Amino acid sequence: MNILILGDSGFVGNVVNKTISKDNEFSLNYIDNFRVGEIDYRSVIEEKIEQNNIEVIVNCIAMANVDLCEENKEQCFQVNVDFVRVLADICKDKNIRLIHISSNAVYGGADYPYSENSIKKPVNYYGECKMMADDYIEKVLVDYAIVRPITVYGPKNKNERHNPVTFYIEKLMKGENINLVDDNYVNMLHVDDLALCLNKILKEKLKGSFNLSGDISECRYDLGYRICSVCGFPHNLIKKVSGSEFKTKAKRPYNTSFDNTKMKKTLKIKPKNLDNSILEIYKKMKNEKNN
Ligand SMILES: NC(=O)c1ccc[n+]([C@@H]2O[C@H](COP(=O)([O-])OP(=O)(O)OC[C@H]3O[C@@H](n4cnc5c(N)ncnc54)[C@H](OP(=O)(O)O)[C@@H]3O)[C@@H](O)[C@H]2O)c1
Known part of the structure; x- marks a missing residue:
């Protein structure tokens, strides 16, 4: 299966990349120096498809900083809506399957837990664009x-960015408040569960929406505790x-927790145990600190 990954340098893109490259069934393709807004991306993508x-x-490109999106709505719309619409049009014209990474930000936070059939009702501009x-x-x-x-956690390699679990553990290891x-x-959602779900969706050519989360x-306070x-x-x-007390540019939804029944029943992926995973991450970080 010939797959083109867009946004492979990002957090989710990296997970997609690792998942796909482990499997001989998939052949990976990239477009070097691809920038939405700076190039005629439609013809660049079409050329890659033909060649x-x-x-x-698999589209992992997103302007994903929620506060930045609130400040720069034009750019947010260009990357998170316009570009995706063009991509969908290309896929339709050329009969290509599209896997698009979306976000829990499409939900309002009051009517949780959210399943694939829940009404989208974003509370900030980022969520609005992802919904469009x-x-x-x-x-x-x-x-x-x-x-x-939903928010992804897991072990972090040296140059990778923090997720809430690694960030809090690092601070607590230093004795910081x-x-x-x-x-x-x-x-x-554990990053390994995200990889397993993506693998299944790709291999079995599954269609529709998939809300992926842990149990x-x-x-954030409960997680820290x-x-x-x-x-x-x-x-x-x-x-x-x-x-x-935390003033942010973009409003945050109160509770966007997912109903992960489809993940368990259709994808047959049971989320990893949170406590065991936290302990594994802590042991890895402690080992790295001591070596
Ligand atoms: N990380 C999570 O925990 C999480 C949880 C839920 C949902 N998601 C969703 O997953 C998607 C990806 O998020 P992420 O966390 O992977 O974000 P990220 O780490 O910021 O990655 C974003 C990717 O998009 C690329 N990109 C941004 N603007 C671009 C542009 N103008 N032209 C070309 N490429 C551009 C970035 O490339 P450059 O680095 O080269 O700019 C990068 O590869 C988002 O829709 C997000 O809502 C993520």
């Missing part, structure tokens, strides 16, 4: 998968603060 006989496009892109794909394409991972909010509830829904309990850090290092 490499592309059958599937999802809606367009659903309208024009038949052979597509919209993959919505952390202020953690009592809202922004999610049921975080435990908690706010759990990390202290599992790893043996003093609980007084973390302090609960009200979400309203």
Whole structure:
């Protein structure tokens, strides 16, 4: 299967890349120096499709900084909506399957847990744009998968960016205090589960939307408390603060936790145990620190 990955340098793109490159069934293709907004991307993509006989496009490109999107709406729209619409049109014209990475930001945060059939009701501009892109794909394409991972956690390699679990553990290992909010509830997804789901969706050519999450829904304070309990850090290092004390450009939804029934039943992926995974991540970080 000839796959073109767009946005492979990002966090999710990297997971997609690793997943696909491990499997001989998939052949990977990239476009060097691809920038939405700086090049005639439509013809660049079409050329790549012809040259490499592309059958599937996986789009991991996104302007994913929620606050930046609120400040720069034009760029957010260009990358998160316009570009995806063009991509969907190309896929329709050329009969190519599109796998698009979306976000829990399409949901409002009050009517949780959110399944694939829930009404989208974003509370910030980023979520609005992701919703517009999802809606367009659903309208024009038949052979597509919209993959919505919730906040992803997992072990981090040296040059990779932090996720909430590695960030809190690093601070707690240094004995630093952390202020953690009592809202922004999610049921975080382990990066290995994301990879397994993506593999299945690709291999079995599954269609439709997939909301991917773990089983435990908690706010950032609860997560910090759990990390202290599992790893043996003093609980007084973390302090609960009200979400309203944190002023951000973009509004955050209260609780976007997913109903992951489809992930379990259709994809047959059972989320990894959160406590065991936290302990594994902590042991890896402790080992790295000591070596
Ligand atoms: N990370 C998570 O925990 C998580 C959870 C839920 C959903 N998601 C969703 O997954 C998607 C990807 O997020 P991410 O966390 O992987 O974000 P990320 O690490 O910021 O990656 C974004 C990717 O998009 C590329 N990109 C951005 N603007 C571009 C442009 N104008 N032209 C070409 N490429 C551009 C970036 O390339 P450059 O680095 O070269 O700019 C990078 O490869 C988003 O829709 C996000 O909502 C992520």
